[in-house]
Amino acid sequence: MLDISISERKIRRMIQSPGFNFIDVLWTPWRALMPKKIAVMTFFLVLALAVYNVFTYLALAIQGESIGFVFSAYGFFYFSTAAFTSVFAQVIFGIGVVGALLAVMLGFFGVAAIEIEEVRGNRFMSFGKAVGFAFRRLGQIFLAELAIVLFLLVIVLLFFILGLVTRIPYLGEWIFSLFFVLPNFVVAFFVIIIAAILQISFVLLPAVSAAERHGETFNSILETFSTVLRQPLRWLGYTAYSLVAAKLVGFIYAYFCFRAVQFVVWATSLGAGDKVRKLVASGLSHLPIRSDTVRETFNIFPGVDWSFSVSHWARGGGGEAAGYVMAFMLFVVFASIIGYMLAVVASAQARGFVAIRYIKDNYKISDEDPLFFEEEHVNPPVEDVDGFTEKSG
Secondary structure, rough: OOOOOOOHHHHOOOOOOOOHHHHHHHHHHHHOOHHHHHHHHHHHHHHHHHHHHHHHHHHHHHHOOOHHHHHHHHHHOOOOOOOOOOOOHHHHHHHHHHHHHHHHHHHHHHHHHHHHHHHOOOOOHHHHHHHHHHOOOOOHHHHHHHHHHHHHHHHEEEEEEEHHHOOOOOHHHHHHHHHHHHHHHHHHHHHHHHHHHHHHHHHHHHHHHHOOOOOOOHHHHHHHHHHHHHHHHHHHHHHHHHHHHHHHHHHHHHHHHHHHHHHHHHHHHHHHHOOOHHHHHHHHHHOOOOHHHHHHHOEEEEEEEEOOOHHHHOOOOOOOOOOHHHHHHHHHHHHHHHHHHHHHHHHHHHHHHHHHHHHOOOOOHHHHHOOOOOOOOOOOEOOOOOOOOEEOO
């Protein structure tokens, strides 16, 4: 019997096969402009802020600060560390910072997972599956980062012990001097490299973990180091392009968001009068619209005076309770701008890793089967009178 059918997934894989070069990364600003990718990144950004605020205000309470006074002054955007003099408060605040960073990394992971599934031929990974997949891989990402940090701490401990040995009169000075180059300097040199990769892993590790099918922590660490050490210039070029492109397209996206909000206010005011404008002004009055973050987001590039402002919209706002709801909605709109820019970076990391993995290992991630793909139901073959088969759908 002859079966001449080709699965839809294989057709998509052939059409969307990556080129394993810079062209794959070049189009990431367009690929990231998808509602589900922006929504995934925005969701985890808001989660990161929530985690940060919970632990920050808990640390302030432990410190003995007046929560009501601090909240009335800063709201949900308290980013000062000067108030934390208690060790316990500093630890709580540190946990909040780490939790917020992990939440952002989960956002990178979710966007990268959607991108990797597209490379494998599945274009239909949903927002819910991406978020759920990211939460399931939280342990992998956390343990990978923790392993690198613990390794660095062990090295610091060994140098601490060396310092104690150096205290030995006369003999300690000779030991430190004789072993300064080998192994002390060599070990320290590699420690600096590992510390640099630890910082790089903030954006690269989520993409590597999203491409790892079985959630193995060691493989994620290994591929992260391999990518940076074996293809440093290529990775740096991909990342530098994604950062510049993310800022440029983020500014364009921000401008369209600005005009969209402006249109909603104008069109609704035709029926509601000045009430809508005052409500939006009330919402803006609760947000840090004059902060450096907002100013640079609405500016095309740092140092280039080409921007727009929303400060004048905050004039004339009232104190109604609905203003707080409006503030949250406007914050979500603003968070989606940052979310889109970070989605560009996450997509570039995923596409860049796919290309680098092929270049350094001759391995095509695009040949793998998707993790989240269900074949559509197809009726069994029906034999015709000539002995051949055909698919009926």
